[in-house]
Amino acid sequence: MFCQLVAAKTPLIFITTDNESRTEALITRAALHGIKGMPVPLEWDCNQGFAGHQETIDPLAGLRWAVEREGHGIYLFKDMTWFWGNSPHIQRTLKDFAAVRRPEVKSLVFIGPRPDIPENLRESFLILDHALPDRTEIQNYLEEQRGKDPYLAQVLRNDNDLEALTLAAQGLDLADLERALRLSRVTKGGDIDRVVANLYQAKKQILKKSGIMEFVENDTLPEQVGGMQALKSWMEKREKAYGLEGLKSGRNLPKGVLMMGISGCGKSLFVKAIAARWHLPLVRLDMATVYSQAFGSPETSLRRACKTAEALAPCVLWIDEIEAGITTQGFKAEGGASSRVLGYFLTWMQEKKHPVFVAATANAIEMLPAEILRKGRFDEIFYVTLPGLQEREEIFRIHLAQRGFDEEEFDCRMLAHSSKGFSGAEIEQAVVSAGFEALSLNRPMHQRDITEAISRTVPLSVTMAEQIKKIEAWAFKRAVPASGTVERD
Template sequence: MENLTVTGLVRLIGAGATMIYVVTDNERRTEQIATQAAARLKGAGSPYVWTCTEGFSRDGAVVEGIDDPVAAVGFALAQPGPLLFLFKDLPWFWGDNPYLIRALKDFAMRAKAKAIVVLGQQEGIPAALREEFVILQQGLPAMEEIKAFFEQARARDPQLAQACQERPGLLNDLVVAAQGLDLLDVERGMRGARAAGEAGGEGLVRSIFETKRAIIRTGGIMEFVANDVTPDQVGGMENLKQWMARREQAFGLEGISSGANLPKGVLMMGIAGCGKSLFVKAIAATWRLPLIRLDMAAVYDGSYGTPESSLRKAFRTAEAVAPCVLWIDEIEAGISTQGFKAEGGPASRILGSFLTWMQEKRAPVFVAATANAIEMLPAEIIRKGRFDEIFYIGLPETKGREEIFRIHLTRRKIGLSAFDVPLLAGSTKGFSGAEIEQAVQAAAFEALTGKRPMTQQDLMAAISRTVPLSVTMAEQIKKIEAWAFKRAVPA
């Protein structure tokens, strides 16, 4: 579906399109684009705008007595062209109104040098009218449009102009921060910064980022993740760290962060609690990219539209925010062979949409997917070409466990000299990273209860009380390891 732009709308009308349907959540911005397009059409002037409450208005003047939709289409057909008519509320009336459908068909056949633009929140055109309409989508503004917006704001706002002088790269930082937002939301973020007394550089960028996070969270199916994790905070996983380092050496950190040479993505599968989600955060933080988490359960929930429309919206948001990391946690919860066979319709369409987007996407979106049960994923997902690499993240080895102990002890500002870290690592064979972290937390709690520093004995006692997942789920873990032995790269 083509995005609505001023140039594209002028081209369509110039080519003879008489009826255009725009899927939009932002009537105000769509009206601005239609007004700009009408100004480029020779002799058209401002568009007529119709609502069910006021009827037609043009340049602030209301045309009385045309609030009925059939009469409104008839009025549009009777006016001499060239003209553009913008209908905001028409989709509420055409579902069971044969008179309105016939009036629109007559307009499509008889109108000369005139066009109707209909606004709607969903793609719900009656079957009888589908052949008459060209369908467009109100996309989010491109970088050039956002940059032009900030340049205009700088010209009229002395405080912003001064901040740009004091910090030469501020304008580019604001453009990056505003990617994925509508211009109305950018304005809201700027007003919030002024109200908080932070209209300078850092405060303005932070306010726009907070606006973006709130809007993505409001959407329900995605979450903007605050992130400061680095690979140094992840124990073990040397192969995965080397994979990242080699790409940084080949393309440069700037080339990856800008999106110019961003890899396609990775799929990380393995045992729960071994650091898959943590490493996704480390990838985003190291490459200085925003991290967006997609909730597959919310996609299927239906609270935010059909699963297919929710997934399309998620992909559009990720592309608008790009370059970014799109984190799909526990991907098998939404795309699995069991769901594909059991549900048929929605599950198969979700799979098809995901595969097509992964293959055809041009925006620099790095897809980081994690899975606990990769054997549930369809073969189409895990074949070469969808992801750059598939990594198996198993239980940490002795060296990895030593690193994990050092990370968690250092994070609590506990001196390592009082602990025999190799002995602790040897005592936790079969433990996951999450289980080691929990043992350190339990030992720290015991020490805090006794109002004394934590000791080696506290840790050994906590370890002895822990039954690791490798014991309670031994058969399942052996099955996962056997599957991954020749199918994935060890992390």
């Protein structure tokens, strides 16, 4: 694409990139091998100007020097975004350069993390996005390095190891990948699992620095989620149809699911279970962060988040409490940030080509616009209600086992009967409270400790009964019960 634009005599190009060196290498490689007769691109920065030409350190002088040179050429400006916003002379020079047709192939290329182009110049520029390396580029890099590096040759013993490392490296720049490999070499992690773990740690740090998204360390399994048989069955059917390897590689990954319902009933827990079961990285997007404007406008933040998720693909993108950022009220506010965010998200969900499984959770789904609920955005919409009798019994067994108690010493059936109307989170807290009570008395936990903890708890189904009835009425014919049936016991 870049070669075609330069060959077509595009005068001004801006490339959005987070890695200058990788973009410079790409431009140089494209110029020398993709455009006949093109010399090596010349680079300008604010410290040295064009190398060997001290008189070009001043931004305007460097720009005029590049404009006045004769013959074919590509001139790469690294730091011009710091200077052109308040300089009418720089802006006029660029506008005049863009307006003149010339016989030679000559392009001025500007790079930066964001396309901070002055308003007067926007119509003169063509903007490109140098995205993170895709799977093919990463695999080619690893194969090339394997031939040079004995350590990497030891790690990548076969094609399966190469595929595993390629998948783990998606979402990393080549420089970050190289640093993670150096860390593995220093820690003497010679097996593929150790190297993959280091890559995940590198991703976690990068997402943490970006601030918009969070890389979630996850080892949850569906067996740790009580109830939700319909949701588990939906997941198992796709595993049987496509195979676990097909889902893990992203070749047959579904679009996603929307889980709505009462708080504390396991929506977030099941998102983690999906990612762990399919061996996919899990990244969490908080819509409140998108609207905080700490990382630019809401639509810019969402666009960056979606691009990052695509670079990490295959992965699970967890959007927690989606109604906090995409609402019917915001959609009706024409021209508002919410309307633009909704428009971009709908288009991205419909058109995305990368295997990103979107797992969205919502407590108040009636606030979501109808456009986001129609088929094609999500594969299915599940309603997660309060657990029934058998589900409560299963949840008690899970939490007792997780804390090292012998579930056979407790009458979980009776506990399930006594906790009618409890959510999964409230059941967990009853077990935790009973454990602390017994520990404070320096004795083992007994059945009565849990029973007393249950009796002291006023469940959400009582304090918010009207709101829960409203949610259930909305979901009755609009969503699939995650439990298969809505129990009333």
